[in-house]
Amino acid sequence: xxxxxxxxxxxxxxxxxxxxLYTPKECAKKVKRIVLTPDNRRIVEEFMTIMGMxxxxxxxxxxxxxxxxxxxxxxxxxxxxxxxVAARLELPLIxxxxxxxxxxxxxxxxxxxxxxxDYAKGAPCVLFLDEFDAIARTRETNDEVKEMARxxxxxxxxxxxxxxxxxxxxxxxxxxELDQAVWRRFDTKMTxxxxxxxxxxxxxxxxxxxxxxEDGLQQQAADMLTGSSFADMEQIVLKAKRKAxxxxxxxxxxxxxxxxxxxxxxxxxxxx
Ligand SMILES: Nc1ncnc2c1ncn2[C@@H]1O[C@H](COP(=O)(O)OP(=O)(O)OP(=O)(O)O)[C@@H](O)[C@H]1O
Ligand SMILES: [Mg+2]
Numbered sequence: 522x523x524x525x526x527x528x529x530x531x532x533x534x535x536x537x538x539x540x541x542l543y544t545p546k547e548c549a550k551k552v553k554r555i556v557l558t559p560d561n562r563r564i565v566e567e568f569m570t571i572m573g574m575x576x577x578x579x580x581x582x583x584x585x586x587x588x589x590x591x592x593x594x595x596x597x598x599x600x601x602x603x604x605x606v607a608a609r610l611e612l613p614l615i616x617x618x619x620x621x622x623x624x625x626x627x628x629x630x631x632x633x634x635x636x637x638x639d640y641a642k643g644a645p646c647v648l649f650l651d652e653f654d655a656i657a658r659t660r661e662t663n664d665e666v667k668e669m670a671r672x673x674x675x676x677x678x679x680x681x682x683x684x685x686x687x688x689x690x691x692x693x694x695x696x697x698e699l700d701q702a703v704w705r706r707f708d709t710k711m712t713x714x715x716x717x718x719x720x721x722x723x724x725x726x727x728x729x730x731x732x733x734x735e736d737g738l739q740q741q742a743a744d745m746l747t748g749s750s751f752a753d754m755e756q757i758v759l760k761a762k763r764k765a766x767x768x769x770x771x772x773x774x775x776x777x778x779x780x781x782x783x784x785x786x787x788x789x790x791x792x793x
Contacts (some may be wrong), residue, residue, distance in 0.1 A: 531615070532636035534629075539637060540617045548608040554727040555598065555605050556720050561711050567600070568709060569609055586708035588680065590653070591692045591711025592699075596610065596752025599692040600651060602711065606690060607647040614647045615640070619654040623672060630656070630668065631675030638679040645686040654698050655689040673700055679704040720748055721754065728758040733771035734749050757784050 531538045557565065571578065571585060577584050589606070591599040600616075607614035615637075622633040634656075641648035656672055680703070683689055691707070693699060715722060721743040729739060742761075746754050762778035765772035 522745060524775040532633070533605075534622060534633050534636075534638050536560060539622050539633060540640070541614045543604070543607070543616070545608055545611045545613060548604040548614050552601060552608055554724065555601055556724045556727070557598070557714065558600070558717075558720065559716075561602070561713075563608075564709060564711055565606065568572040568606070584708075585686070587685075588683065588689045588707045589691070589709040589711065590699075590704070590707040591690065591713060592694070592709045594694060594715065594749030594750065597713035597715065598751055599713055600649075603647060603649040603651075603690045603692065607649075610688065611646065611690070612645055612647050614649055616649040616651055618651050620652050623656055628668075628671060634672070634679055636655040636674050638683060639694060641687045641689070642683070642685045647688045647690060650689070650691040651691070654693040654695040673703065677702055677706065677716065715748060716751055716754070718743060718747075720751075724751055724754060725758065731773070732762055732765070734765075735771055735773045738772060738774060741774055745777065746780055755785065757781050760784060 531540045531542060533539060558782055567588070568586065575585055593599060603616070604614060617637055622637070623630045637648070644748055656669070656676055680689070722739065724737050725742050725746070742758070746757065749757070755782045757777070761776040762785060764776040764779060768776070
């Protein structure tokens with residue numbers, strides 16, 4: 522790598538870092554168990570292929586995509602995908618929570634945003650804007666209309682000027698609230714949803730791993746966890762493992778079922 526941001530500090534606002542940096546190694550560690558839908562896997566693989574063919578794209582004068590937007594419900598792998606892309610590209614990941622930069626004075630949101638984009642342009646990285654909807658809400662529906670309109674305009678400008686070797690990834694729960702002008706600027710879109718049966722089976726197999734368990738438990742768990750997000754499934758399987766360890770015996774249906782009930786103490790069962 523010719524350039525590095527190693528010596529330049531992460532942009533700050535009022536003495537607080539506005540972003541967090543993860544090395545490619547740290548990213549790789551987090552994504553070992555990632556499960557992607559076939560569609561999303563295909564999109565990511567194509568993206569990687571393009572990254573490896575930059576010269577050919579330039580030769581044909583076809584722009585290289587560098588802006589991805591991910592949308593879907595909580596706990597379905599949007600943030601994890603940002604780590605995954607960074608790990609695959611062996612680039613550092615810089616994560617920014619947009620809601621952390623918009624609580625500032627008039628006009629400051631835009632200048633904070635510009636600082637972050639400039640930093641990301643300084644050396645190849647994956648810039649990850651989490652809670653993207655916080656800033657990119659449709660201009661008409663916001664209370665602080667003027668400041669937000671200004672912020673959205675700065676964002677549009679930053680997006681347009683993001684012509685560099687870095688990658689931008691934005692994640693949101695609220696596709697509908699995204700400003701259409703912002704939405705249009707992304708060349709790659711990925712959608713996330715609750716895991717289907719195959720994804721649940723895959724994920725449970727990865728979570729259980731070598732941990733001793735009764736025959737058939739994985740399938741029972743995959744059925745019971747219909748309607749749960751990946752994040753919920755992870756917590757429930759971990760709970761069940763703890764119970765098995767306390768009992769000093771292989772993980773069984775009782776552990777799994779109890780873990781599920783304790784995870785939903787108010788009786789909120791996702792799929793009922
Ligand atoms: N597709 C997935 N494959 C494997 N693990 C997942 C997946 N999605 C979520 N997880 C697990 O759940 C945790 C939370 O997921 P993640 O932070 O990616 O969710 P998110 O979609 O970004 O949610 P939010 O909208 O709340 O930010 C992850 O750290 C991981 O352990
Ligand atoms: Mg997230």
